[in-house]
Amino acid sequence: MSLAYLKKLSQTYIWKRIFYERLSEPIHLNIIALFVSLFGSYRTKIDFDLVIRPQHAYSLLSVADQAKALGYDRVSIFEFGVAAGSGLINLQEIAKKITKSTGIHFDIYGFDTGAGMPPPQSYKDHPEIYQAGDFPMVFEKLSRLLDDNTKLVLGPIAESMKAFLEKDFSKAPIGFVSIDVDYYSSTVDALKLLTHSANNMLPQVMIYLDDLEYPSHNSWCGEQAAVHEFTEEHPMRPIEKHPFLRSYRIFKNARWIDHMYQCHVLDHAVRNQLTPSRSNIVLSNPYL
Numbered sequence: 001m002s003l004a005y006l007k008k009l010s011q012t013y014i015w016k017r018i019f020y021e022r023l024s025e026p027i028h029l030n031i032i033a034l035f036v037s038l039f040g041s042y043r044t045k046i047d048f049d050l051v052i053r054p055q056h057a058y059s060l061l062s063v064a065d066q067a068k069a070l071g072y073d074r075v076s077i078f079e080f081g082v083a084a085g086s087g088l089i090n091l092q093e094i095a096k097k098i099t100k101s102t103g104i105h106f107d108i109y110g111f112d113t114g115a116g117m118p119p120p121q122s123y124k125d126h127p128e129i130y131q132a133g134d135f136p137m138v139f140e141k142l143s144r145l146l147d148d149n150t151k152l153v154l155g156p157i158a159e160s161m162k163a164f165l166e167k168d169f170s171k172a173p174i175g176f177v178s179i180d181v182d183y184y185s186s187t188v189d190a191l192k193l194l195t196h197s198a199n200n201m202l203p204q205v206m207i208y209l210d211d212l213e214y215p216s217h218n219s220w221c222g223e224q225a226a227v228h229e230f231t232e233e234h235p236m237r238p239i240e241k242h243p244f245l246r247s248y249r250i251f252k253n254a255r256w257i258d259h260m261y262q263c264h265v266l267d268h269a270v271r272n273q274l275t276p277s278r279s280n281i282v283l284s285n286p287y288l
C-alpha cells in the first residue's frame, strides 16, 4: 500500500465515501475485491476500483486499449486545473503502470494559471462556490515531482490553448481530458482542445468532468453548461455521458461513473470507412 493511499485513509471524507460507495455493495464483491487487491493484475484492480482516482485508471486503460487497436504506441492526456498537483501526479503513476501492462506511452499535460482561480465572470462560473485565488499551486514543490513525459503549462488556458491548437498530435493523439477548472468560462477555454483536426485525436476521447456534484451545480452553469454549448456548436464532436458505463462496472454505486463523458470524433477517418476493411462477421445460431 502506497504512502498516498495511507494518507488518504487518514481523511474522514474517504471513510464516508467507502461507507456510501463500497459498503452499500454486495458483500461477496467486497470479499473478492480483497483478494484482487492482494493477488490481482493491475487491469483487474482497475475493474474492481482498487486504484486511487478510479476515473483516471479506467480512462487511461480504455485510451491505451483504443490506441493499441489503432496501431499507436503513444497518446496524449490532459488535466485542466492542476492546483497542488495531486491529480497530475496520480495520472503520472497510473500512466507508468498502464504503460507496463499495455506498452502504450503517455504524454501528460497539466494546465493551470499557477496562481489559483482567476476572477469569476458571471453567475455561470458559480461564484457562490469558487472565488479568485482559490487552489494556488506550490510550483517549486510540484515541478520536482514531474518527469520527462509530464509538462506543466502555466497561464490562463485561453492563452496557452493557442499554441496547443497548432501542435501536431498525430503520433500521440489526444485520448483523455480531465476538466477540473470549476468555472463555466474556463471549461469553455479547455474544450477548445477538442476542436483539433480529427487525425490528432482518438475517435473517442474520454472526458472526466469533476465539478458536477454540489447541490448548486446544474446544467445551465459550470462545466455542464460549457459541455452542452460545445456539443450544440460542434455537431461533429458531440460530448455525452457513456450511458451504459454503470452496467459494465462491477461496483455500480461508485460516484466517479457519473463524471465520465466521451467526445465522439464523428469526422475521424476510422468512423468514415465506407468500404469493407475486414472479413465479414457471421453470427452463430444456437437454435440451428
Ligand SMILES: C[S@@+](CC[C@H](N)C(=O)[O-])C[C@H]1O[C@@H](n2cnc3c(N)ncnc32)[C@H](O)[C@@H]1O
Pocket: 079, 080, 081, 082, 083, 084, 085, 086, 087, 088, 111, 112, 113, 114, 115, 116, 117, 118, 134, 135, 136, 137, 155, 156, 157, 158, 180, 181, 182, 183, 185, 186, 189
Ligand atoms: C480545483 S483546482 C484543481 C485540482 C486538481 N485537479 C486536483 O486534482 O488536485 C482548480 C484549478 O483550476 C485552475 N483554473 C481555473 N480556471 C483556469 C483558467 N482559466 N486558466 C488556468 N487555470 C485555471 C485554478 O488555478 C485551480 O488551480
